[in-house]
Amino acid sequence: KNEVEQSPQNLTAQEGEFITINCSYSVGISALHWLQQHPGGGIVSLFMLSSGKKKHGRLIATINIQEKHSSLHITASHPRDSAVYICAVRPHFGNEKLTFGTGTRLTIIP
Amino acid sequence: DTGVSQDPRHKITKRGQNVTFRCDPISEHNRLYWYRQTLGQGPEFLTYFQNEAQLEKSRLLSDRFSAERPKGSFSTLEIQRTEQGDSAMYLCASSKGNSNEKLFFGSGTQLSVL
Secondary structure, eight states: OOSEEEEOSEEEEETTOOEEEEEEESSOOSEEEEEEEOTTSOEEEEEEESSEEEEETTEEEEEETTTTEEEEEESSOOGGGOEEEEEEEEOSTTOOOOEEOOOEEEEEEO | OOSOEEEOSEEEEOTTOOEEEEEEOOTTOOEEEEEEEOTTSOOEEEEEEETTEEEEEOTTSOTTEEEEOTTSSOEEEEESSOOGGGOEEEEEEEEOSSTTSOOEEOOOEEEEEO
16 A cells, blocks of 8 residues: 555546545655646646645645545636646655655646 | 756666766755656655755665765766666756755656667
């Protein structure tokens, strides 16, 4: 079993729909990252969370440390949101190794 | 452009050859990371530097792999005697000095070993 599991693996939705991508992890962590990867490899860091909730534009990320679970939400989805969304955790304070999930491929249809 | 840059973007080589990749992090970033990503998978940690010191190295990094960051600025990743299994995207990322700082990624170097 991977330390970081994401669901769903693939998600196709109509433009305007509310999107939720989930991430569950099995180890204690000091931080969780949500990343966006477009075709061609470029990765952009969206959020880094250690507790609670963060919002940036149409993106919202939440984390529940007790349940070892995080969600990424996209409101009013748009075709330009189509990308792979990756969850990554930093297992414990002082350990620099990020462990990544395999990603969720999101496709937004106009 | 003040982001993380990687060179080359693509490298095709024959099995057994040596290859070297370069990463230029954001100038004030002390930490530099190398990751490897294969198709359909998330990135896997290879190694990380705090300034010029290589502080952590994954067991994935066999003795054919070596990374340096001689002056605490740019870094190189060399793979000797390449194998077909080395084919992957090699990603570099940098951050400031704090463990919980946001990471900034380069566009990666896509290696194909024939």
